Amino acid sequence: QIQLQQSGPGLVKPSQTLSLTCAISGGSVSSNTVAWNWIRQSPSRGLEWLGRTYYRSKWYKDYAESVKSRITINPDTSNNQFSLLVSSVTPEDTAVYYCAKTADWLKGGLDVWGQGTTVTVSS
């Protein structure tokens, strides 16, 4: 059974880069039937899907247009994890960040979630 464990700082200064990691247990980041997603949640924006990475003979990445210029999602096969980088953060990036998994047969349903990381952007 796949589990996801998030790590990363809870406080980031404005204009800096937010960096979070999601460690995978019970499965492989290189599985060719799943996709690895990042989602955030704030009172003002609700649940917001940020992007995903997945492996189908090669690596693919998809990002939400609203953050595409500032975010990077990277798989890390050596450590069986994936990461989120958000650059040039502002207070509007303050949110609870989640990593989550979907599988091809779930038609986009996210069935396994990390525990969530509360990130505050403040000086």
Add this chain to the structure above:
Amino acid sequence: DVHMTQSPSSVSASVGDRVTITCRASQGIDSWLAWYQQKPGRAPKLLIYDASRLQSGVPSRFSGSGSGTDFTLTISSLQPEDFATYSCQQAKTFPFSFGPGTKVDFK
């Protein structure tokens, strides 16, 4: 982008009640719709995927229906552990998007 709306935004109900929540997509998404339950301080939990398929381990009192733009989540007999916020999510078109949520609380 596909915009998701839900109604009602909140509903007050009692144990044993039948509760129905509606989700509408701004454009057709076939059956690429999922429903989640979320409790305070916790990550969302997948209940329904592919609009009507029950996720493994989810009680059968939960059911989903719909296709295209209009979808429904029904709880046939509300249990104490069901008081939570319910959200829909479309996965047909990038960016995947969520509804604003429906809070089910005690009457």
